[in-house]
Amino acid sequence: LQRRYSLGVSAQLLRTEGFIDGRWVSAASTFPVLDPATGHEIAKVSDCGIKEAQEAVNAAYCAFQQWKNHTAKERSFLLRKWYDLIIQHREDLAKLITAECGKPMRESIGEITYSASFLEWFSEEARRVYGDIVPSPAKDRKILVGAALAAGCTVVVKPAEDTPLSALALAELSVQAGIPPGVFNVVPCSREKTPAVGELLCTDPLVAKISFTGSTATGKILLRHAAGTVKKVSMELGGHAPFIVFDTADVDKATCVCSNRFLVQSGIHDAFMEKLAKAMDEQLKVGHGSEPSTTQGPLINSRAAEKVEMQVQDAVAHGAVVVRGGKRLQGSFMEPTLLSSVTPDMICMREETFGPLVPVVKFNTEQEALAIANASPVGLAGYFYSRDLSQIWRVAEQMEVGMVGVNEGLLSSIEAPFGGVKQSGLGREGSKYGIDEYLEIKYVCLGGLSA
Amino acid sequence: LQRRYSLGVSAQLLRTEGFIDGRWVSAASTFPVLDPATGHEIAKVSDCGIKEAQEAVNAAYCAFQQWKNHTAKERSFLLRKWYDLIIQHREDLAKLITAECGKPMRESIGEITYSASFLEWFSEEARRVYGDIVPSPAKDRKILVGAALAAGCTVVVKPAEDTPLSALALAELSVQAGIPPGVFNVVPCSREKTPAVGELLCTDPLVAKISFTGSTATGKILLRHAAGTVKKVSMELGGHAPFIVFDTADVDKATCVCSNRFLVQSGIHDAFMEKLAKAMDEQLKVGHGSEPSTTQGPLINSRAAEKVEMQVQDAVAHGAVVVRGGKRLQGSFMEPTLLSSVTPDMICMREETFGPLVPVVKFNTEQEALAIANASPVGLAGYFYSRDLSQIWRVAEQMEVGMVGVNEGLLSSIEAPFGGVKQSGLGREGSKYGIDEYLEIKYVCLGGLSA
Amino acid sequence: LQRRYSLGVSAQLLRTEGFIDGRWVSAASTFPVLDPATGHEIAKVSDCGIKEAQEAVNAAYCAFQQWKNHTAKERSFLLRKWYDLIIQHREDLAKLITAECGKPMRESIGEITYSASFLEWFSEEARRVYGDIVPSPAKDRKILVGAALAAGCTVVVKPAEDTPLSALALAELSVQAGIPPGVFNVVPCSREKTPAVGELLCTDPLVAKISFTGSTATGKILLRHAAGTVKKVSMELGGHAPFIVFDTADVDKATCVCSNRFLVQSGIHDAFMEKLAKAMDEQLKVGHGSEPSTTQGPLINSRAAEKVEMQVQDAVAHGAVVVRGGKRLQGSFMEPTLLSSVTPDMICMREETFGPLVPVVKFNTEQEALAIANASPVGLAGYFYSRDLSQIWRVAEQMEVGMVGVNEGLLSSIEAPFGGVKQSGLGREGSKYGIDEYLEIKYVCLGGLSA
Amino acid sequence: LQRRYSLGVSAQLLRTEGFIDGRWVSAASTFPVLDPATGHEIAKVSDCGIKEAQEAVNAAYCAFQQWKNHTAKERSFLLRKWYDLIIQHREDLAKLITAECGKPMRESIGEITYSASFLEWFSEEARRVYGDIVPSPAKDRKILVGAALAAGCTVVVKPAEDTPLSALALAELSVQAGIPPGVFNVVPCSREKTPAVGELLCTDPLVAKISFTGSTATGKILLRHAAGTVKKVSMELGGHAPFIVFDTADVDKATCVCSNRFLVQSGIHDAFMEKLAKAMDEQLKVGHGSEPSTTQGPLINSRAAEKVEMQVQDAVAHGAVVVRGGKRLQGSFMEPTLLSSVTPDMICMREETFGPLVPVVKFNTEQEALAIANASPVGLAGYFYSRDLSQIWRVAEQMEVGMVGVNEGLLSSIEAPFGGVKQSGLGREGSKYGIDEYLEIKYVCLGGLSA
The missing domain is CATH 3.40.605.10 (Aldehyde Dehydrogenase; Chain A, domain 1)
Structure with a gap:
């Protein structure tokens, strides 16, 4: 490098x-x-x-x-x-x-x-x-x-x-x-x-x-x-988009890494973590952006990398488990990091990160997930995976965000209005x-x- | 009273x-x-x-x-x-x-x-x-x-x-x-x-x-x-709506008293002043709002009346002529006042009045009128009277306001969007x-x- | 009567x-x-x-x-x-x-x-x-x-x-x-x-x-x-609305009798017929419209009743089974009639009925159901029941009608556009x-x- | 040729x-x-x-x-x-x-x-x-x-x-x-x-x-x-667009030849006819379409030319005066023709022409012009010239056509809806x-x- x-x-x-x-x-x-x-x-x-x-x-x-x-x-x-x-x-x-x-x-x-x-x-x-x-x-x-x-x-x-x-x-x-x-x-x-x-x-x-x-x-x-x-x-x-995976989701499709606030329902949690960890191993190749093989570049500057490192340390100190990565690399680089056993009060769940950090909170009920997702003062985008039609309607309606991705991790399209609610x-x-x-x-x- | x-x-x-x-x-x-x-x-x-x-x-x-x-x-x-x-x-x-x-x-x-x-x-x-x-x-x-x-x-x-x-x-x-x-x-x-x-x-x-x-x-x-x-x-x-009367206006229709910034073109100026003064004499009856004959009530409080009085004094001190009224009455009341020979730099043309004060500026060209009208930092409504189709189009387009009344002094209608531009x-x-x-x-x- | x-x-x-x-x-x-x-x-x-x-x-x-x-x-x-x-x-x-x-x-x-x-x-x-x-x-x-x-x-x-x-x-x-x-x-x-x-x-x-x-x-x-x-x-x-019940439907909710062309998937067919027959027994009370207990009145005139009778006879002659009703009553009245083993070529599936006749065709694949539903030269409304999100999207898009009811048998609402396609x-x-x-x-x- | x-x-x-x-x-x-x-x-x-x-x-x-x-x-x-x-x-x-x-x-x-x-x-x-x-x-x-x-x-x-x-x-x-x-x-x-x-x-x-x-x-x-x-x-x-010139029109601008039904008010009639005749002399050059100097080509076929010739003959027989042209040329060509003293009952005013024929009816009042213009069973476009704001509003509202050109002879624009009313x-x-x-x-x- x-x-x-x-x-x-x-x-x-x-x-x-x-x-x-x-x-x-x-x-x-x-x-x-x-x-x-x-x-x-x-x-x-x-x-x-x-x-x-x-x-x-x-x-x-x-x-x-x-x-x-x-x-x-x-x-x-x-x-x-x-x-x-x-x-x-x-x-x-x-x-x-x-x-x-x-x-x-x-x-x-x-x-x-x-x-x-x-x-x-x-x-x-x-x-x-x-x-x-x-x-x-x-x-x-x-x-x-x-x-x-x-x-x-x-x-x-x-x-x-x-x-x-x-x-x-x-x-x-x-x-x-x-x-x-x-x-x-x-x-x-x-x-x-x-x-x-x-x-x-x-x-x-x-x-x-x-x-x-x-x-x-x-x-x-x-x-x-x-x-x-x-x-x-x-x-x-700012956004700090929540990404919720419900038990009814198709776990094979829900492994997008486009968010820094993952909420995964208990019934699907372990299967999801395994899939996601495997996907990170296979798909994330850290390197200089102009190398053709690179899929994960540096953060925008070294201050940003420091901030992610600090969030990981805070999470681990409060009980989170490092499933993948966790360490800062040279300069502005950071290992793609997957954390489990995360709780909503950890810094990484309260402050937005612009880096390859995926903290996962396990939850039990839909209501619980919505409460965590909506606790943020900001509301740009939100994502969730579910195959239950009633749940899709309910959750899409109750998420306090400007854009909702249902079974879909990529939202940007010039035909659709881009923007958020709250702050x-x-x-x-x-x-x-x-x-x-x-x-x-x-x-x-x-x-x-x-x- | x-x-x-x-x-x-x-x-x-x-x-x-x-x-x-x-x-x-x-x-x-x-x-x-x-x-x-x-x-x-x-x-x-x-x-x-x-x-x-x-x-x-x-x-x-x-x-x-x-x-x-x-x-x-x-x-x-x-x-x-x-x-x-x-x-x-x-x-x-x-x-x-x-x-x-x-x-x-x-x-x-x-x-x-x-x-x-x-x-x-x-x-x-x-x-x-x-x-x-x-x-x-x-x-x-x-x-x-x-x-x-x-x-x-x-x-x-x-x-x-x-x-x-x-x-x-x-x-x-x-x-x-x-x-x-x-x-x-x-x-x-x-x-x-x-x-x-x-x-x-x-x-x-x-x-x-x-x-x-x-x-x-x-x-x-x-x-x-x-x-x-x-x-x-x-x-x-705030609004401080300009009211422009062009030479081509129908002077019999242009005598509404809904504005505090009158601009009247030189060719129609004297005829307009005469009509307006006469209309004020005939139509404005000062009194308590609950008297059936009253068409002009008090200002909202005595501070407001003082402000109008001060504006009249300032205008007269700088050369304005009192055509009608000009004096403060008891309490919150003020005589309906018509001023001629007003210039854009007088306070009454720069600060909005909420009282029965009609200062009239005489102008020569359309361009001059638009320059005076648009010099304000606010732009709620604007009015003008003209019978020249091209002029109507030009002036309506160039007035920097959210609502334009053409040959019409009353704009409010629930079907139309109410609101202004600039400040x-x-x-x-x-x-x-x-x-x-x-x-x-x-x-x-x-x-x-x-x- | x-x-x-x-x-x-x-x-x-x-x-x-x-x-x-x-x-x-x-x-x-x-x-x-x-x-x-x-x-x-x-x-x-x-x-x-x-x-x-x-x-x-x-x-x-x-x-x-x-x-x-x-x-x-x-x-x-x-x-x-x-x-x-x-x-x-x-x-x-x-x-x-x-x-x-x-x-x-x-x-x-x-x-x-x-x-x-x-x-x-x-x-x-x-x-x-x-x-x-x-x-x-x-x-x-x-x-x-x-x-x-x-x-x-x-x-x-x-x-x-x-x-x-x-x-x-x-x-x-x-x-x-x-x-x-x-x-x-x-x-x-x-x-x-x-x-x-x-x-x-x-x-x-x-x-x-x-x-x-x-x-x-x-x-x-x-x-x-x-x-x-x-x-x-x-x-x-005319409408001749198809009503499709897919295997993924909630059978307890799909028993509306608002159509004359029922298509029911094989996996849910028998359960559906049983529920529907029971609902007809319990809910349909034939009588004069002004009797409070009446839920099923006469047809508009006796010619209409004759036409339904003829359709039932044709269906039975070609192999349909009468599950409920089937007989014409006096005047313009007709027994609420449920037919199974119906095929698309029977008259009741090709000509619209305005009477209490429910012919049910059993089908195997989604494609088969859509082909039967779309074979009609008319296309006012269509209904289907399913809990599969992808299927809902596909079928709603492919039904050749002006109005689609998804898990819903009542469509009329002044806020929604009423009307059909094709003839x-x-x-x-x-x-x-x-x-x-x-x-x-x-x-x-x-x-x-x-x- | x-x-x-x-x-x-x-x-x-x-x-x-x-x-x-x-x-x-x-x-x-x-x-x-x-x-x-x-x-x-x-x-x-x-x-x-x-x-x-x-x-x-x-x-x-x-x-x-x-x-x-x-x-x-x-x-x-x-x-x-x-x-x-x-x-x-x-x-x-x-x-x-x-x-x-x-x-x-x-x-x-x-x-x-x-x-x-x-x-x-x-x-x-x-x-x-x-x-x-x-x-x-x-x-x-x-x-x-x-x-x-x-x-x-x-x-x-x-x-x-x-x-x-x-x-x-x-x-x-x-x-x-x-x-x-x-x-x-x-x-x-x-x-x-x-x-x-x-x-x-x-x-x-x-x-x-x-x-x-x-x-x-x-x-x-x-x-x-x-x-x-x-x-x-x-x-x-079909269209058969009326083209009305009111006394208040700017005669220098109203000389477009885009219509076959001209209605001209008495006060401006003679000045208009003179201008129009002069414009036809100067601007219309009959010839093959691929000659650069040509501004007036042939009609679509010889039957169309015959029809125009017949209309001219009918008009003249009923009192119209040929101001310019009037004769058929070889093949599908026709002289650009201007007729005065035309009346609404002549064939050229009742049947649409697709050729260089300009019949002009003289009228006295706005109401008369609107009656003639609206007498047609068709209503594609209509044109009129006026500088009177009230008249513009009235006439634009009362013309029974899908498109109105006010002081403007060219209407087609992809941003505007093209189409007619009546037949x-x-x-x-x-x-x-x-x-x-x-x-x-x-x-x-x-x-x-x-x-």
Whole structure:
């Protein structure tokens, strides 16, 4: 893992400056982007501050005056072209994602395809908005901003500190697609400058809407900032999705590892643990994301790995049993870890983990499982396996989440509304509802017609 | 004006205690409700504090567990019954409104009818929600809460300090209609206790949604409180609606007095001023709201009257001409006032007034009028009069407001979405969109079907 | 059964003349309405012909010019009032239905309640039609015409020959509700005059839309007539619903007798037959509809009873076994009959029966059951019982019908769209889709706005 | 005009055989396709009869079993590919249209672009259908069948007798796009064989839906055929659109020649006639469609030219004045003709013309114009020019047509619903409503969930 992996990305897509008003802009200093698997520096990126952020907001506001007057058909055409370019450069974009966040190439390819589907979908939705709209300049931290641009808004993107390269590559492709200057802006910045830049974007009166994906803690700070100008806000925050396996489940199908809160009913518990352990042995191969055989990459940085290690230690100290893994590896790597005899009060059941940790709680009754699942203050997604029709209905209805996977561990689909309830967020992305977040209803009452 | 007006309301509807969990609850102290026209005390009302507010939230949360499981048809039936009772007691409810806020009886009757139409509309909407919902207990400061109850939510209402009686009378009617205990709660409180009660309602994790109607300043405070638990929020805040009269307008129809920011084009300006002054002479009769001849009541309290007086003084000091009125009368009363030669920088054009003040700015071009109209940080409604089809289209599109009245000074209709853009608020009330504010989309993905 | 049952209906609701343009109109002759249980004459009804039908069409056309200009809110108010009157007179209306079509009182009450719900629903829908509409005079043979009237259409109703009294009673209530003259017209006529009246209604150019509920054979004749003037047409024709019980079903719940084509899987067949026979013994009590204990009334007339008898004879001749009943009783009565060892080629499986005949086919595989169920040229509703989630999905998707009942024998609900595929009809009734049948989309393109 | 124009189309797109189940199929005989401008034969095309039509229906029915099970995403992808190929071959396809129907190349290019937009639009709509569908094999006579294929239906196209080549070229492109065999079939046939083929397609029980564009007379015949199997039917029939110019119109903008029924108010009449005559002089250049300068091609065949000539003679005999043109030219050509002093009883005002004839009726009042405009039994589109806001509202509401152009002579847009009222047709094409014509609503009631 110590060898240096070459990026192998075409020079044109490896961008390291801010992108403001259609121009690449250097900042006074730079910050390093690291390969989380090796700790090696991949690139030095311009560390934009409030000066650059302000310029980007101004540029977006000016560009908005023109962009909103493009017909929906014209916007649709440009977004489709951008989509086509992303699909064409899919391989290179995936390499950037793998390099800066560590995930295996196959997952990176999947992420780019799913992300690009937002552009395809909203290039189509643009022409399906009936009636008048009053869109406005918006700031969006997500990789893809199809809904906003389709609605006629312009955007300023502040990418996550660890992963600016993919957003900058998309900016390059937006130029090639013909998106006008100022419509799409990117201001990368370091962890140090992020709070000030975030505050500026949330308080500047020219910004009409904030869209944020990230931790619940950061989301609350941004909400507070945004209150002062009564901005519209969309939030996709933490999830901590429960994954429940009932006795009636088909154990052969229920072995997905997409959650960090497993609840397994006593009658099926032992069979399930055996299957899952075996699946982890067979399917999880730890390594650098750009190795074809890798199915489990590093965590996003070493702090994240430390946190998982601490959760394992806490669980074991309170009686959990390590069935597989349990140890931290070098750098940001962690052994895929399966814990049994877990109880709801252990830290790993109360705090969300972003790592290969699978804690399993054994439960007896449906009611008990629902109580544990719903005890969380967040509610993004939830999963359960059952073949009992009545139980399926009951549990789907009672799970306090925005999305439910029944006998299914993969939920994301551009046709379905993505988003959570409780402290998991505000608003929905994708689907026919997604564009609403960027529109204002305008009611025009035409009087005096009987004269 | 100094004589004491008797309320003449049936004893059953004159309620002065808090209403929590289906019971009338006394607080440790009381606060007075005054007739703004005379300053006389109408009633002493229980001054609920955080203890009562917390009880109400708990009651609403418990009641929610049952209420959400009522079928939509059952909820619809109860809301319809409540609506029928309100219409039946319309006269008494209007008397309470006139007594506590001063407006003429005819307007109070109109307000009750419009408010009740929310209950009728949402009793019907209840059955038109397709798919799954995850509603939650909510707090609503508005008189009518049809949308929330229709969606299966339960509510805690904190009425405005000056006007608790009408909300309490509605609580009495909800009992008669058979709405279950805990579904609808009212916690009246004094100006002193309001901040603490407001904070509790906005921060308690059991409350899932805040809906507020009031000033932009207070709205921002509540938004900040609500951020900590990522609550859904609806806000109907300040408006300061512009009213533009273009040269092409029919001057005989454009003399509505529903706005505090008049912009009149130079070619029609003098004719318009003459008509408007004459209309004010003929139509505005200042007096106690319960006198049948009254068309202009007092302001809500004497502080409000002082503010208008100060605005007039400021305007005159900067060159405005008093065409009609201009003087403060006794107590909360103010002469209906028409000002000409007003400029956009005067206080009356920058700060919203809630009184009979009509400042008129003369302008030359359409562009100039739009610039003045849109310079405000808020954007609820806007009005304009014109007979030029192209101009109608252009101006309707460019006004930065949520509702536009074209040749029409009255916009409110339950079929149309009510709400504003910019700092005028978040969300829409009424219409087919109104119930969305109280619903969460739940996406259920049913997998494993091909086995 | 030979005793004479008194109607016991208030004189005001027992109407025997045609109802045209708000007036009760006698025809040159009358025709008798018979109690199908006893054959006794209940009433003599005016036998309207093409002269009266033409008058009714003209009246509806004239009334349409005013009715369409009522606001939706006004129409909504009148329909709600009519609904309230029907619910108030529910008992009397049910007596009329029982008297003229024979069904038990409890079912008649249910029918009136369900029918009235159309008026309630569409009185609400009226206000939810957004945008422009071009409605038109329409003829409707169904008892309730809420959708048409809500949309601003006026109607001429031609009731079924055997059952004109309930439609005439509704006309009386429409007068009391304040529905204007000409908006709702009824032209009762005898079996002899029906073809000429039907043709006139389907060919007159003043009639814009035909809505028909009845046999597929008659439906086809009306479609041909309507072709000459390109009328809009809605049809609710024959059903012959299949009812499938799979091995995985809960046999205790699957014993509804709402179908005439039972398909039962071999593994559950014998248990099911036993349960069903027992249920028939216990629950089916043959008698006059107005006897409280009756759960099975007569068929609509003696020809219908003859047809069922013939079907039983045919089935037995080809190998079917009579498990219960099998014999025709006096008049229009027939013993509730359960047949086993039925095959798909027997007449009772190919032609729809309107009587208490339950033929059961035993099958082995899901595919076999679907092939038999889908072999019919009609496809209104279909039912099946299963607890296997995958099977439920597969079968619901593959059944060629407009409505599917899964583990449920009762489908009708005003919130759900009622209607069939294949030769079962055209269009949908009820639900948010129902009003579309009476609306035309009008697209208005407003040009020249940039001048 | 007598010289022979070469087609200049790539051989691959000049197809002359039927296209059934993915194969090019010769019939026993052929029929000639003529250039309407010269009368020269362009191609000999296979004259398919009921044998070939039956094969096509069977193929479509078989293909349907697979095609409906493609995911919407897959169908969407194939339709998009077909769209891309059509745009790529736009020039060649336009040449085929010009060759076989005579219209100028610029118009043919426009037609292809508009037609192709149906495929683009419905490739997108395919993924926006929520809920279950029961689509079925359909026959469509229109060039483009995007909605049907998007919905999962398969189609048999019977092109118009005079113009089979463009439909066959599209079949070739469908192969290149990868549309599976049997999904899209074309059966060209001669005028002689058309009635029998039409009847077969309308009566075969395997066909579930008929969509027809053509004359009202033929539409009625097909409706009668379709009645016997209760098929769903969409019809786009005759229009005879009125074009009203009110005194308040901007005469410089109202000179479009897109209608054959002009109504001009007396105050603007003379100015309008002068402008229109001048516009015809300057803009209409008669010639072969493939000459770049041509703006007016021939009529579809010489019978059509004879009909226009007869209408002119009738009008003149009854008092009309020939302002421009009036004479038939060689073959299928006709001089662009402007008539004044026309009255509503002349044949040209009662029967639709498909040629360059502009009869103008002078009227005095709005009411008079509406009476003349609405006197027609058909109602597809209507146009009017006015700058009076109240008049615009009134006239748009009262015109009995499906589409209204206000100050605008071009209405077609894929985003808007295309279709008429009265005898102009049934159903709507394009827009979000268009796909409904090919879908059946399926209501699934899932019971037994409380167990």
